[in-house]
Amino acid sequence: MQTALRTSLPETELAGRANFAPQARIAREERPVQTSGLPLSIRGLRKSFGDNEVLRGIDLHIPAGQFVAIVGKSGCGKSTLLRLIAGLETIDAGSISFGQDVQPEDIRVMFQEPRLLPWARVLDNVEVGLGRDHASSDAHARAEKALTEVGLADKRDQWPSVLSGGQKQRVALARALVSRPRVLALDEPLGALDALTRISMQRLLERVWRDQGFTAILVTHDVSEAVALADRVLVIEEGRIAHDVTVNAARPRERGSAELAGLEGSILSHLLSADDRT
């Protein structure tokens, strides 16, 4: 059922990678060794809400530090899968394992809405992300570091209400990252942003992922975002993984390149052909 489609690495791409960004290639190949991320194994995962079976048996292995994008039509179960991974819903059947015991701080979620506390200043909002450590003596320093990483160090004493949508989402990212999570689950985090802000947020996401090496799982309806960011794109149809597409393009990726556009087209055609069948 899965692994239906796998793109091979074109000759030209290999050459381009070697010339264009050798350091990126090294970083990419060393990542599995240095990664702080956790691997993820999902077996026979099922979930129903009432009579509606949303996930009908998901089997999936995600290596540590991989960036996986999950795409699919609305209601296909992609958000439910993410919420199960993040532990926000209970599992009906099957299992999700991270290969070891995980602390709550190891897995963080980012939503489409920033979900900042309006009555807490930006820095305090980031400190929320430290979980049980938020009262520790280095909480301020860690939160400031996370804010600096997302480029908002100068907004530390502002109220969230004065920030723009993109800035709020960056604060939410800082909050998710401040505990140095090993898995970051992203539920359409850029869905509510305008096109330009979205592109700069994508770059930021890719940068922090490369810096920190967590395992990233991104649910999105934007196929071009998926191929721009992910190592691997999963297409979910009717509660099952219908396609598992590997994206081998070198990083940093050039948006709108022929290779990415081709991949995007093939994934889109899968999504649309499923649409025609129903």
Add this chain to the structure above:
Amino acid sequence: MSLIDSVSLPRSFRLPRVDGLIQWIVPLAIIAIWQVASVTGFVPTRVLPAPSDVVLAGWKLLLSGELVRNIWVSFLRASIGFLIGGGIGFAFGLANGLSQLSAKLTDSTLQMVRNVPHLALIPLVILWFGIDESAKLFLVALGVFFPIYLNTLHGIRTVDPQLIEMGRIYGMSDGELFRRVIFPGALPSIFVGIRFALGIMWLTLIVAETIAASSGLGYMAMQAREFMLIDVVVLSILIYALLGKLADSASRVLERLTLSWHPAFQKR
């Protein structure tokens, strides 16, 4: 362009100091007209004494210490009743907002009691407590209870569930979740309740003191009526107005301090 300039010009002339004074123009004007009407005999002084007479009466009562004592008694009754009723209302609001069981158990009963005008209980309260302090405190507490209960409950129920989910994800304990998410989220609504309650507090106290008391502002007014001291009657009414305004201002200051995060309270 010139039109826009001329329209926006007065704004730049307006000093912040003047802004605060604008609200006093109407009351001062009323007093001035009133004084003129009394002095010229347009309004007979046995209907309404001149403001100057009211001030004089106030000065006399102030010297005798009667005024301060009565204001103090009324103030104590108001604040103790407010604290008791508000405290219980807040506690019920919290309990019913946070616990389904508690809400099922008590909410419909409270809603039923709410529809009884609390002042209708005065005859019963006098039978129970006589005319001593507890009667007044009971009535004030009962009157204050409902606005605070209802608004606390509403505030807690309308806290953004996404924020609560966020708090849980980030490992907040129940206590922390309440302190950092639920309570601050409910606070604007709680303040609405407090301001309603302050109005009801004065209303209840006036009525209770007028009907059954041996001290306090309402009693002072009723005594004055017995002796046809109309200036003292008017004085007590004015003092009620001032105290009410004072309580409202105090709650506004508190609101401004605790809700400084709210866009509505941010300095522009």
